[in-house]
Amino acid sequence: MDIDKSALLVVDVQKDFCSGGALPVPGGDGVVAPLNRYIDDAVERGIPVYASRDWHPAVTNHFERYGGTWPVHCVQGTGGARFHPDLRLPQTSMVVSKGERPDRAGYSAFDGHTADGTPFLADLRRRAITHLYVGGLATDYCVKHSVLDALSAGLKVTLLEDATAGVDLHPGDSARALEHMREQGAVVARAGSLAG
Helix, strand or coil: CCCHHHEEEEEEHHHHHHCCCCCCCCCCHHHHHHHHHHHHHHHHHHEEEEEEEEHHHHHHHHHHHCCCCCCCCCEECHHHCCCCCCCCCCEEEEEEEECCCCCCCCCCCCHHHHHCCCCCCHHHCCCCEEEEEEECCHHHHHHHHHHHHHHCCCCEEEEEEEECCCCCCCCCCEEEEEEEHHHHCEECCCCCCCCC
C-alpha cells in the first residue's frame, strides 16, 4: 500500500449521534477512543484527516416532521451538530459539510464539500489520494454510503470496523451493511493502526 496516497475519513462523530443526543447511535460514544488512536497514527504518518459532519437546515425532508425518517438532528450551528467533545481532531483536519440541501439526505461524505466549497472527491483528487481509511457513524447509513461512493469513484477503502457503530433501525442492518461494503470491494479491518 502506498501510504502517502492515503487519507483518514472520520464520519459524523457529532453530539447528536452520541449519548444524550437527538439521534443517538447505540455504542456511538464507543467509536471515539479507537478513532483517536487512528487520528494520532494518521498525524504521526503525515496522512490527511477529514471529518465529515451532517449540517442540515432546520427545514428538510430528511426530518420526520417534514416527511422524512429521522428526528431533527445536526442542524447547522446547533450544539448537537458539533463534533463529540472527546474526539481529538487535529487543527489540520478538513471538515466536510453535507446534508445542507433541504431535498437530499446527504448521507455520503461525497455529497459534501470542504470549508472552501471544494467537493470532497475533488479535494481528494487534488491531493492525489487513492486510498481512504473510514470510521465513524453510522455503519448502516453515512459510513456505508461514503464507502460505496468512494469505491464507485475508484478509491481503495479500508473500513475500520472497530471504530464504527450502527443504528440498526431494522435488526441486522449493520451486519448487512458490512457485508455489502465487503462485497463491493472494501477491506474490513480491525487494524489498530493505519499500517495494520
